[in-house]
Amino acid sequence: MALPSSDQNSVHVHADNKTNYTIPLILVTSLFFLWGLANSLNGTLVKQFQTALDLQRWQANIVETAFYLGYFVMALPAGIVMRKYGYKMGILLGLVLYAAGAFLFYPAADVRSYSFFLIALFMIASGIAFLETAANLYVTVLGDPAKGDFRLNFAQSFNGMSIILGPVIGGFFIFSDKEYSREVLAAMPVAESEAIRAAHAASVQSPYLIIGCVVTFVAILFALTKMPELKSAEEQNSNVRIKNLLKHKHLVLGIIAQFLNIGAQVTLWGNFVDLKLDYAPDTNLWIVEKIYQISSGMSATQMASFHASFAFILFLLGRFLGTFLMGRYKSNQILGLYAIGAVVSLIVAMLGGGISAVVALMLVYFCQSIMFPTIFALSCKNLGEGSKLASSLIIMSIVGGAIIPPFTASLFKINTNVALTIPLICFAYIVFYAYKGSSVRSDEA
Numbered sequence: 001m002a003l004p005s006s007d008q009n010s011v012h013v014h015a016d017n018k019t020n021y022t023i024p025l026i027l028v029t030s031l032f033f034l035w036g037l038a039n040s041l042n043g044t045l046v047k048q049f050q051t052a053l054d055l056q057r058w059q060a061n062i063v064e065t066a067f068y069l070g071y072f073v074m075a076l077p078a079g080i081v082m083r084k085y086g087y088k089m090g091i092l093l094g095l096v097l098y099a100a101g102a103f104l105f106y107p108a109a110d111v112r113s114y115s116f117f118l119i120a121l122f123m124i125a126s127g128i129a130f131l132e133t134a135a136n137l138y139v140t141v142l143g144d145p146a147k148g149d150f151r152l153n154f155a156q157s158f159n160g161m162s163i164i165l166g167p168v169i170g171g172f173f174i175f176s177d178k179e180y181s182r183e184v185l186a187a188m189p190v191a192e193s194e195a196i197r198a199a200h201a202a203s204v205q206s207p208y209l210i211i212g213c214v215v216t217f218v219a220i221l222f223a224l225t226k227m228p229e230l231k232s233a234e235e236q237n238s239n240v241r242i243k244n245l246l247k248h249k250h251l252v253l254g255i256i257a258q259f260l261n262i263g264a265q266v267t268l269w270g271n272f273v274d275l276k277l278d279y280a281p282d283t284n285l286w287i288v289e290k291i292y293q294i295s296s297g298m299s300a301t302q303m304a305s306f307h308a309s310f311a312f313i314l315f316l317l318g319r320f321l322g323t324f325l326m327g328r329y330k331s332n333q334i335l336g337l338y339a340i341g342a343v344v345s346l347i348v349a350m351l352g353g354g355i356s357a358v359v360a361l362m363l364v365y366f367c368q369s370i371m372f373p374t375i376f377a378l379s380c381k382n383l384g385e386g387s388k389l390a391s392s393l394i395i396m397s398i399v400g401g402a403i404i405p406p407f408t409a410s411l412f413k414i415n416t417n418v419a420l421t422i423p424l425i426c427f428a429y430i431v432f433y434a435y436k437g438s439s440v441r442s443d444e445a
Contacts, residue, residue: 021142024227028142029155030218031091031135034098035128036159037211040166040269042067043308044174045117045204047273047301051180052200053114057274058409064266066118068401070125075395078133087134088227094130095219097123102212109201142228160316164309167273168292171305174203179299245386245393253437254379257430259397261371263404264423268364270405271412272311276304278416279349279357285310307358311365318369326370335374336434342367342427350417350424364423371430378438 046060053060082090101123108116139155176199185193246252268275281300285307288294292306318338325334342364349360379394380387404422411419 021228023225025139025142025151027218027222027225028135028138029158031131032139032155032159033162034215034218035131036162037166037169038098038124038128039067040163040312041169041207042121042266043270043272044167044170044305045121046270047305048170048174048200048204049114049117050182051185052109052197052203053112053117054182054185054197055114057271057412058406059114061267061270061406061409062114062118063121064270064405065402066121067125068262068266068398070122071129072396072399072402074126074129075133076392078130079392081130082134087138088222090130091134091138092219092222094127094134095215095222097127097130099127099212099215099219101125101127102208102215105208105212106205109205112198112201157316160312160319164312164316167305167309167312169207170273171292171298171302171309173207175299175302175305176200176203177297177299177302179301242389242393245383245390248383248390248440250381250438250440251379251383251390251393253433254375255393255397257375257433257437258372258379258394259400260404260426260429261368261375261400262398263400263408264426265368265371266401267405267408267423268361268368269308271409272308272361273301273304274412275361275416276307276358277301279353279361280355283355285355285359307362311362314362314366315369318366322370322374326374331374332378332434332438335370335378335438336431338367338370339427339430339434343424343431346420346424346427350420367427375430375433378433381438382440 042063045063046057049055049060049063050057078090078094081093101120104116104120104123108120135155139151143151180196185196188196277300281304284294284303288303288307288310291310294303294306322334322338345360345363345367349357349364352360376391376394380390383390404426408419408422411422
């Protein structure tokens with residue numbers, strides 16, 4: 001997830017007006033693509049591991065726990081490393097961790113160890129924490145300062161493209177064209193079922209090996225490229241403390257909103273393939289069939305993965321429309337409108353069924369598109385020199401993506417609608433935050 005830029009950050013670039021930023025800008029922009037791809041592949045893993053490792057749905061959702069725990073744990077260390085050793089070193093360390101985690105998928109699949117996979121995912125996310133910490137700042141200063149916001153939005157578009165690509169990789173290269181339920185596998189001879197599980201585990205090896213090689217190549221390019229030196233202006237204010245910041249009600253409520261937003265987002269992203277199979281295993285949207293050239297020889301899981309990819313297209317469109325609307329209306333009003341849309345869409349999915357429920361879930365992706373950056377900006381509003389520390393607290397709240405999904409997935413054993421009440425409650429809170437909780441009290445302005 002890409003963070004919004006902040007006017008609070010004062011950065012100096014040691015370069016003259018003749019400096020050519022093209023190569024550094026291309027390299028930094030590639031980071032947005034790389035971390036988006038890792039995020040969007042998690043949903044594929046949640047589904048694939050249920051068969052490959054004989055996991056229940058809630059157990060498979062621990063994929064998200066390991067991933068977002070890496071974000072949470074490494075967010076502050078990443079900032080410390082970059083302040084001490086520089087942004088280039090931080091990016092290189094992030095790429096090394098990312099590549100190492102991707103390469104670990106190969107031996108993890110060989111031994112079919114879930115804990116091994118979780119360690120690999122934690123390493124990937126730890127690397128991404130470094131990349132996100134650096135890239136959002138870097139891209140705004142590599143060129144004309146007046147065009148910093150444009151460059152950030154341009155880079156974020158590559159993040160949007162990569163999250164669309166993740167489910168496509170899952171559909172074509174990871175998911176099998178033959179379906180095996182746990183019941184079917186349990187009825188097979190042990191040797192045969194174990195061979196099938198081993199094949200499902202091995203299917204993740206090639207994609208992650210390729211990703212690891214690509215990330216390693218990007219790391220080599222960074223190492224060989226002279227990057228501008230960035231120095232952040234020191235912000236030392238003895239009055240800025242966490243306990244003082246937490247007196248700002250809109251910040252505290254914003255931290256809760258971000259925790260719930262990420263939890264709901266990761267829950268839906270990670271379980272979309274299963275939800276598609278729950279609601280409409282044999283029915284597909286004609287537009288998805290047209291775009292992805294779905295054939296009758298593909299399995300229902302593969303087709304569900306293509307529907308997930310199309311949902312990410314709607315996510316990208318929702319972000320474009322939301323950005324356009326925020327240029328004309330207050331951001332909290334647009335956030336509220338989108339959050340209401342998410343609530344209504346989830347209710348339609350829960351009360352309906354079939355392909356209409358799948359469409360409603362796709363619309364939730366559209367509505368979620370602006371939530372992270374908008375909640376982020378509203379939470380930091382009018383905090384002055386405390387904005388950076390507040391930003392760290394909000395970034396840490398993405399641990400919601402580690403906590404909420406496994407809990408929600410455990411409710412699927414009751415039924416799908418009971419499980420979906422959790423993201424429904426999350427979005428209902430965001431409606432409250434948009435229209436009420438984000439208001440800055442007059443004594444805090």
